[in-house]
Amino acid sequence: xxxxxxxxxxxxxxxxxxxxxxxxxxxxxxxxxxxxxxxxxxxxxxxxxxxxxxxxxxxxxxxxxxxxxxxxxxxxxxxxxxxxxxxxxxxxxxxxxxxxxxxxxxxxxxxxxxxxxx
Amino acid sequence: xxxxxxxxxxxxxxxxxxxxxxxxxxxxxxxxxxxxxxxxxxxxxxxxxxxxxxxxxxxxxxxxxxxxxxxxxxxxxxxxxxxxxxxxxxxxxxxxxxxxxxxxxxxxxxx
Numbered sequence: 001x002x003x004x005x006x007x008x009x010x011x012x013x014x015x016x017x018x019x020x021x022x023x024x025x026x027x028x029x030x031x032x033x034x035x036x037x038x039x040x041x042x043x044x045x046x047x048x049x050x051x052x053x054x055x056x057x058x059x060x061x062x063x064x065x066x067x068x069x070x071x072x073x074x075x076x077x078x079x080x081x082x083x084x085x086x087x088x089x090x091x092x093x094x095x096x097x098x099x100x101x102x103x104x105x106x107x108x109x110x111x112x113x114x115x116x117x118x
Numbered sequence: 119x120x121x122x123x124x125x126x127x128x129x130x131x132x133x134x135x136x137x138x139x140x141x142x143x144x145x146x147x148x149x150x151x152x153x154x155x156x157x158x159x160x161x162x163x164x165x166x167x168x169x170x171x172x173x174x175x176x177x178x179x180x181x182x183x184x185x186x187x188x189x190x191x192x193x194x195x196x197x198x199x200x201x202x203x204x205x206x207x208x209x210x211x212x213x214x215x216x217x218x219x220x221x222x223x224x225x226x227x228x229x
Binding site for chain 2: 004033035041042043045048056058088090092094106107108109110111112114
């Protein structure tokens with residue numbers, strides 16, 4: 001089945017350690033995104049990538065890093081510089097633009113990784 | 119920076135129609151409006167998408183006025199299982215654009 005896979009579902013790390021969250025998609029989508037969600041809060045954009053080897057900062061990029069070496073993969077590293085890393089992290093992807101007038105496309109989401117830093 | 123706002127919460131009873139509004143004053147010409155549903159500890163799930171006027175599918179309707187500065191998600195005859203957070207998203211997703219979510223509306227459906 002096509003979709004987005006985030007792993008692991010739950011992740012525990014000690015304070016001060018870097019940790020990398022995995023996001024893989026087999027939908028052949030060009031664009032991929034990382035969001036952070038805190039309890040009772042909305043989704044805030046961390047980083048997004050429109051194409052391989054290119055990515056842009058979202059609204060809360062500080063303390064995070066990403067890479068986009070392959071179309072199907074967009075890993076997120078939570079560094080020790082992130083002051084409050086405990087959160088629910090969601091990855092998403094959306095189809096490529098075919099050009100011309102605006103077309104309706106849908107973003108697909110993974111099931112999330114809950115990171116707890118102790 | 120686009121500011122997308124929604125009511126924080128809404129309460130309803132089973133069988134009623136629920137209308138959730140989203141304000142997106144800075145919507146761009148090429149932006150589409152998409153609504154998602156999210157249950158706790160899960161990824162958001164697509165509900166409906168539209169550009170203008172009215173769109174209807176098997177689960178919801180989306181009303182968009184001519185100026186497109188707001189939109190309304192309509193859920194007919196809600197049930198307990200519709201209790202969730204509903205998000206409005208405004209973006210030209212076809213271009214891999216920055217996807218900005220609204221603040222989210224917690225819908226609680228009771229018997």
